[in-house]
Amino acid sequence: MERDLSLIAMFAALIAALGLIPQITLAFGVPITAQSLGVMLCGTVLGARRGGLAALLFVFLVALGLPLLSGGRGGLGVFASPTAGFVLGFPVAAFVTGWITRRLGRLPVGLAASLASVLGGIGVLYLCGITGLSLALGRSWADAALLVTAFLPGDVIKAVLAGMLTLTLYRARPRLVLSRA
Amino acid sequence: MLTLTSPVRVRAQDWPAGGKLAALSGASVVLFAVDSVVFHGAAAAATLALFATGGRRFAAHGLRRMWALWPFVAVLLIWNWLDGAPVQGIALSLRLLTAVGLATLVTMTTQLSDMMAVVRWLAHPLRRFGVTTRPLELAVALVIRFTPALARSGAHLAQAWRARSGRRASWRIVAPLAVLALDDAERVADALRARGGLTGGPTDGT
Numbered sequence: 001m002e003r004d005l006s007l008i009a010m011f012a013a014l015i016a017a018l019g020l021i022p023q024i025t026l027a028f029g030v031p032i033t034a035q036s037l038g039v040m041l042c043g044t045v046l047g048a049r050r051g052g053l054a055a056l057l058f059v060f061l062v063a064l065g066l067p068l069l070s071g072g073r074g075g076l077g078v079f080a081s082p083t084a085g086f087v088l089g090f091p092v093a094a095f096v097t098g099w100i101t102r103r104l105g106r107l108p109v110g111l112a113a114s115l116a117s118v119l120g121g122i123g124v125l126y127l128c129g130i131t132g133l134s135l136a137l138g139r140s141w142a143d144a145a146l147l148v149t150a151f152l153p154g155d156v157i158k159a160v161l162a163g164m165l166t167l168t169l170y171r172a173r174p175r176l177v178l179s180r181a
Numbered sequence: 182m183l184t185l186t187s188p189v190r191v192r193a194q195d196w197p198a199g200g201k202l203a204a205l206s207g208a209s210v211v212l213f214a215v216d217s218v219v220f221h222g223a224a225a226a227a228t229l230a231l232f233a234t235g236g237r238r239f240a241a242h243g244l245r246r247m248w249a250l251w252p253f254v255a256v257l258l259i260w261n262w263l264d265g266a267p268v269q270g271i272a273l274s275l276r277l278l279t280a281v282g283l284a285t286l287v288t289m290t291t292q293l294s295d296m297m298a299v300v301r302w303l304a305h306p307l308r309r310f311g312v313t314t315r316p317l318e319l320a321v322a323l324v325i326r327f328t329p330a331l332a333r334s335g336a337h338l339a340q341a342w343r344a345r346s347g348r349r350a351s352w353r354i355v356a357p358l359a360v361l362a363l364d365d366a367e368r369v370a371d372a373l374r375a376r377g378g379l380t381g382g383p384t385d386g387t
Contacts, residue, residue, distance in 0.1 A: 002378050003370040009320045010366035013327030014359065020328075021335040021350075034355065041359060057320055064296045064321070065185050065288045068328065073249065075185045075288030080209065080280040082253045137257060138273055147256065161352050168356045169363065176363045 004050055007178075011042045011054035012061065015090075019070035035070045036155060039090050040121035040162035043097025044113035045169055047179040052095030059090055085132015089125045096120035101166075101179040109170045109180060114163025121162065122155050187289040188242055191235040198295035199302065201287045212280050218268050221275035228282040243285050250281060297321065316379055323369065327362075334361055 015038035042051035058068065067074040069087065078087055097120030104112035126148065134144035170177045187194070193201070212224060232240040254274045261270025297318065304314045335358050339350035373379070 002373040003367070005316055005320055005379065006323065006366040006370040006373065007363075009323035010327055010331075010362045010369070012320075012324045013331050014362050016324070016328045017331035017335050017358070018355070020332040021339060034352065037352075037355065041355075045359070045363075057324060060317075061321060061324055064293055064300075065291065066293070066325070067185050071249070073246075075246075076205065076284035077246065077281040077288060078284075080277075080284045081250060082277070136277065137253065137260075139260065143260075161355075165352075165356050165359060169359055172356075172360050173363050176367070 007046060007176075008050055008054045008057060011038070011046055011051070012058040014038050015042065015055065015058045016061075016066075016068040019068065020072075034158070036121060036125065037158045037162055037165075039094050039125070040097055040113075040117040040159060041165060042094040043099075043120055044101050044116060044162055044166040044179055045177055046094075046098065047102060047181075048095045048098035050178060051098040052091045055094035056091035059087055062087065082133050082136035083129065084136070086125060086129035088132065089128025092128055093120050093125040096124045098179055105180070108167075109177070110163045110167030112163075113166035113179075114160050117159035117162040118156065121159055122152070126152075184293065185246070185288050186292060187235065187239050189236060189239050191239055191290060193235070193286070193290040194292070196290070198291045199299050201291060202299060205283055205287045208283055209280055212276050216269075216272060218272040218275070221272045221279065224279045225275045225282075228279045228286070231286055232282070239289070243282075243289055246285055247278065247281055250277065253277060319373075319379065327365070330365075331358065331362060334358060 015035060018038040019035035021034070039055055042054045045051070046054055062068050062074045062078055063076060065075045069078060078084060097116045100116035100119050101112050104115060107115070126145075130141060130144045130148060133139075133147060134141045137144060166177065166179075170180060175181065212221075215221070232243050235243075254277065257274045257277070258267070258270045261267055261273065300317075301314050304312065335354065338354040338357055342348075342350040342354055
């Protein structure tokens, strides 16, 4: 119980830290914030329930008024802005990512985590985010989707990296990669 | 500092957090129920006036936080203008700015501890079913403790990377950062257990 709580809090902090560290270069030298990478790792490392709770705790703290989103954003204003769907989608995305990582238990860890990150960390997150955008801007779903397509390549890279990082963590601390424990 | 509260003291900081949150919810419902551009213009002006009551520094601090919205305002104005409904674009933009502005005001004038007190009060009825907010409060405290420490470790790892390679840190520093996080979490769990664990202290969160 204490270990669960501590891991959940630590991964909520990891999502925040990845948003705070300035400019990590992903492949092709493109600097993007790694915050959504943190959400993917919550699922692929902690599994569905704990990973989802870690992301939920992160969102809760943002609502309470901590500047934990990338660029130091936070507070209740985030939930009134058009990108609210993405933030609210974090826990759902982490949960689905963790669930799929476990379902793909027969595949090698890295591959399973990458696939799960694509489906959960991109598919589910974009579903929530685009729905929020379309509601906030009063446009059709397709119109709203058009606005975020530019971010898709970066997120696909992050999903692949999430898989590679999960594999590294699994080799370093196999007992603590709870999605495979 | 890990906070978004106002850098200057304003009177609204003494108002009860629950009241501010209830007023914000009410205002948001009304904002999204009305379509009139005149109404939204008045609401936006009123919100600006609220920012102004806190003084120049308070207003500048708050309005700077809203700068990130400009792409959405641009999209709303251009899209609706292309659709031949520029007035609707203006109304939607004003509504967006007012809704975010009011929420920002509440965040700026409410301490984390006061927000948490509202959460505790809202969770009060659940106590009868054995649900306490203690694990949640402990988790919140842990995240506030962990985040700067992890960010610092991340910055050190990035610095070390730069020193070795002469280039910007790559995503590879995330692996040691996550291993650090996992190990620290284990140690903190042990420390929590040693202090009596989650059920060791008072259970009502007070």
